[in-house]
Amino acid sequence: MAQLTRRSLRLLRPTSAARLLTTTASTAPISIETSLPFTGHNIDPPSRTVETSPHELLTFYRDMALMRRMEIAADSLYKAKLIRGFCHLYDGQEAVAIGMEAAITRKDCIITAYRDHCLYLGRGGTLLEAFAELMGRSGGCSKGKGGSMHFYKKENGFYGGHGIVGAQIPLGCGLAFAQKYSKDENVTFTMYGDGAANQGQLFEALNMAALWNLPAILVCENNHYGMGTAEWRAAKSPSYFKRGDYVPGLKVDGMDALAVKQACKFAKEHALKNGPIILEMDTYRYHGHSMSDPGSTYRTRDEISGIRQERDPVERIRKLLLAHDLATEKEMKDTEKEVRKEVDEAIAKAKEIPAPDTSELFTNVYVKDFGLEAFGPDRKELRTVLP
Amino acid sequence: MAATILHGVGATTALSSINYNNSRRSLPERKRTSLVIQCDGSLSSGLNISNNRGAKLSTNAVAQSKQENVTASTTSKPGHELLLFEALREGLEEEMERDPHVCVMGEDVGHYGGSYKVTKGLADKYGDLRVLDTPIAENSFTGMGIGAAMTGLRPIVEGMNMGFLLLAFNQISNNCGMLHYTSGGQFKIPIVIRGPGGVGRQLGAEHSQRLESYFQSIPGIQMVACSTPYNAKGLMKAAIRSDNPVILFEHVLLYNLKERIPDEEYVLSLEEAEKVRPGKHVTVLTYSRMRYHVMQAAKTLVNKGYDPEVIDIRSLKPFDLHTIGNSVKKTHRVLIVEECMRTGGIGASLTASINEHFHDYLDAPIVCLSSQDVPTPYAGVLEEWTVVQPAQIVAAVEQLCQ
Numbered sequence: 001m002a003q004l005t006r007r008s009l010r011l012l013r014p015t016s017a018a019r020l021l022t023t024t025a026s027t028a029p030i031s032i033e034t035s036l037p038f039t040g041h042n043i044d045p046p047s048r049t050v051e052t053s054p055h056e057l058l059t060f061y062r063d064m065a066l067m068r069r070m071e072i073a074a075d076s077l078y079k080a081k082l083i084r085g086f087c088h089l090y091d092g093q094e095a096v097a098i099g100m101e102a103a104i105t106r107k108d109c110i111i112t113a114y115r116d117h118c119l120y121l122g123r124g125g126t127l128l129e130a131f132a133e134l135m136g137r138s139g140g141c142s143k144g145k146g147g148s149m150h151f152y153k154k155e156n157g158f159y160g161g162h163g164i165v166g167a168q169i170p171l172g173c174g175l176a177f178a179q180k181y182s183k184d185e186n187v188t189f190t191m192y193g194d195g196a197a198n199q200g201q202l203f204e205a206l207n208m209a210a211l212w213n214l215p216a217i218l219v220c221e222n223n224h225y226g227m228g229t230a231e232w233r234a235a236k237s238p239s240y241f242k243r244g245d246y247v248p249g250l251k252v253d254g255m256d257a258l259a260v261k262q263a264c265k266f267a268k269e270h271a272l273k274n275g276p277i278i279l280e281m282d283t284y285r286y287h288g289h290s291m292s293d294p295g296s297t298y299r300t301r302d303e304i305s306g307i308r309q310e311r312d313p314v315e316r317i318r319k320l321l322l323a324h325d326l327a328t329e330k331e332m333k334d335t336e337k338e339v340r341k342e343v344d345e346a347i348a349k350a351k352e353i354p355a356p357d358t359s360e361l362f363t364n365v366y367v368k369d370f371g372l373e374a375f376g377p378d379r380k381e382l383r384t385v386l387p
Numbered sequence: 388m389a390a391t392i393l394h395g396v397g398a399t400t401a402l403s404s405i406n407y408n409n410s411r412r413s414l415p416e417r418k419r420t421s422l423v424i425q426c427d428g429s430l431s432s433g434l435n436i437s438n439n440r441g442a443k444l445s446t447n448a449v450a451q452s453k454q455e456n457v458t459a460s461t462t463s464k465p466g467h468e469l470l471l472f473e474a475l476r477e478g479l480e481e482e483m484e485r486d487p488h489v490c491v492m493g494e495d496v497g498h499y500g501g502s503y504k505v506t507k508g509l510a511d512k513y514g515d516l517r518v519l520d521t522p523i524a525e526n527s528f529t530g531m532g533i534g535a536a537m538t539g540l541r542p543i544v545e546g547m548n549m550g551f552l553l554l555a556f557n558q559i560s561n562n563c564g565m566l567h568y569t570s571g572g573q574f575k576i577p578i579v580i581r582g583p584g585g586v587g588r589q590l591g592a593e594h595s596q597r598l599e600s601y602f603q604s605i606p607g608i609q610m611v612a613c614s615t616p617y618n619a620k621g622l623m624k625a626a627i628r629s630d631n632p633v634i635l636f637e638h639v640l641l642y643n644l645k646e647r648i649p650d651e652e653y654v655l656s657l658e659e660a661e662k663v664r665p666g667k668h669v670t671v672l673t674y675s676r677m678r679y680h681v682m683q684a685a686k687t688l689v690n691k692g693y694d695p696e697v698i699d700i701r702s703l704k705p706f707d708l709h710t711i712g713n714s715v716k717k718t719h720r721v722l723i724v725e726e727c728m729r730t731g732g733i734g735a736s737l738t739a740s741i742n743e744h745f746h747d748y749l750d751a752p753i754v755c756l757s758s759q760d761v762p763t764p765y766a767g768v769l770e771e772w773t774v775v776q777p778a779q780i781v782a783a784v785e786q787l788c789q
Contacts, residue, residue, distance in 0.1 A: 141571065152569075152570040152573050153573075164561050169527075169530070170526065170529070171531070171562060173530070174532060174537070175534045175535070180516070181540060201527050208522060364572040366567070367630035
């Protein structure tokens with residue numbers, strides 16, 4: 001706290017240490033080399049040197065810490081039975097969301113499956129909306145009617161949030177088709193997992209995207225487990241980036257936010273000129289598939305803790321910040337404390353929001369259209385007076 | 388018969404004149420108008436019904452233009468004759484001309500012109516991207532259409548045969564029907580999924596399916612079935628203009644029906660039923676091809692002294708309980724004739740619905756004639772006996788009216 005008051009100079013309100021860091025940090029570019037090279041399939045991989053800035057790294061750290069904290073808080077809320085049904089947590093995979101956001105604009109579209117909480121945050125969703133939706137309150141992003149698997153934010157180009165494995169892949173191709181139709185120089189990132197990579201719809205969509213040169217980037221978030229089945233037990237060829245055959249692919253270390261950023265930037269340029277490309281993000285999830293899965297019956301605890309020690313994305317950025325002298329230990333701890341406070345406040349506020357009104361059961365089934373109002377979606381209601 | 392044609396709320400601009408490549412004719416500039424066409428010539432009853440309907444739009448439209456249009460339709464424009472598939476194409480083309488967001492995708496819709504010629508000539512006119520030939524991947528191209536619709540395009544997905552759309556069931560049910568709801572109203576899916584279904588001439592079991600029964604429970608979609616060139620064009624246009632996902636069921640055997648349709652632009656209402664023949668003894672509810680079997684039976688019935696009221700329900704989801712209810716209150720007897728299977732078909736739903744709402748008005752239990760619960764056989768004689776024939780309809784009416 002003493003450090004805080006020392007740092008909070010003249011007119012600045014006593015804001016957080018981390019906020020101070022990100023606002024005063026420089027945007028001077030620094031080059032960092034990714035720890036692993038990219039592997040390409042039918043394409044020359046981009047260089048390992050990534051241009052970034054202290055400001056960006058600090059933002060990465062803060063945002064990833066926020067996402068991590070949100071997912072852990074969701075874990076406790078689920079155990080407290082405030083979140084019901086299915087809850088698929090993204091902790092461990094934050095680097096993919098963060099790196100992708102850094103490389104693209106809000107006009108580009110992202111569509112993903114059900115592990116969508118952090119991607120929603122990355123796309124500009126607020127913690128309050130996320131928690132309200134998870135708890136089924138009316139202030140949620142889908143008015144409480146979607147749940148964990150149906151987060152959407154249309155104005156920021158986040159198309160969800162889909163429960164059926166692989167069904168979002170053709171939808172993503174449709175988004176890319178619409179972008180090509182309106183010629184607006186944007187791309188679509190269609191995300192799916194290693195489990196979904198065995199779906200036929202993926203190959204159908206790849207064929208169509210390649211045939212018509214759609215600006216679609218298919219991102220396989222390979223966390224090595226399709227629920228309880230390891231990838232070597234489900235797929236004959238676990239090189240998901242090569243599965244496109246005629247579609248070029250790139251394998252990326254998905255725990256390194258900078259590598260993800262580089263790959264996504266490269267992919268965007270490629271997709272706008274040459275059509276689809278597959279990005280395989282080699283990543284890992286610490287939690288089980290969902291909250292009903294302990295996550296330890298099909299993998300050892302040593303494996304999980306090993307990855308946490310060696311490849312954790314937040315740790316990586318933290319080490320980078322320390323190595324380049326961009327932040328001190330204390331500042332980073334303060335950031336984490338502040339992030340924790342933010343999440344707790346959001347949860348407290350979300351708990352106050354009431355559940356949706358029962359009349360909301362029948363809203364949004366159809367778009368209000370001519371004639372339909374006369375009969376109503378609920379057939380019990382005959383709105384006209386019979387003679 | 389009263390067929391009220393409305394212009395949608397969305398059509399706030401004046402109608403544009405459409406010039407066709409072959410310059411057959413050009414449609415006149417008109418303000419928002421509507422046309423009330425009566426088959427039996429009696430104007431008043433039709434107007435009464437539409438006035439009582441209460442839907443704001445239809446009463447406005449009718450009251451505003453009743454005089455000028457009735458005379459206009461009989462004197463100046465005699466209309467033009469065409470086949471049902473041409474009517475569909477005309478509706479499609481007019482909408483594509485009107486709104487650049489409308490696009491078509493399906494197997495062989497582009498260069499081939501459509502397996503039933505519904506999209507013939509459109510690829511030459513609008514290009515390969517707007518009339519897209521897809522590979523044989525129903526699941527994905529339906530999904531692609533839905534994804535495109537989420538961003539604001541208005542795709543029309545053609546299933547070469549409705550039966551093939553079973554492969555796209557996941558996309559239609561989960562994404563198409565539910566996205567508007569699960570996103571809290573953020574996305575609308577203005578997609579039209581259309582294609583021919585029904586029992587044809589010895590096409591075999593897999594190509595003679597009636598999918599309306601499978602799709603009817605999906606929340607969030609609307610289903611309509613066209614039966615004449617007139618309603619085919621009107622329903623096609625209404626479906627494209629609707630912001631909801633609409634499944635338009637056509638029938639393989641009805642594509643070559645010929646009828647004279649008006650030259651003026653018209654859009655039908657997606658939720659309304661069509662009274663084909665007024666009567667007072669029994670209400671016969673039907674849709675798609677069975678309408679013709681019913682009308683054939685009606686000739687025999689009239690000779691025998693019965694007066695059936697025939698209603699083509701057209702809207703399979705939601706049912707037009709208003710028109711149906713009015714009819715039930717008049718005749719007190721209902722016969723449903725459909726091509727769906729007996730188990731879980733549209734008739735079964737309709738029976739339940741009518742029983743629930745109009746039980747007190749019924750003098751006899753509802754009789755439902757549907758196809759047999761068998762895969763459609765190839766042999767012609769057997770195939771004839773899977774669907775309802777006019778003789779069976781006559782017998783059923785006679786029994787019902789005892």
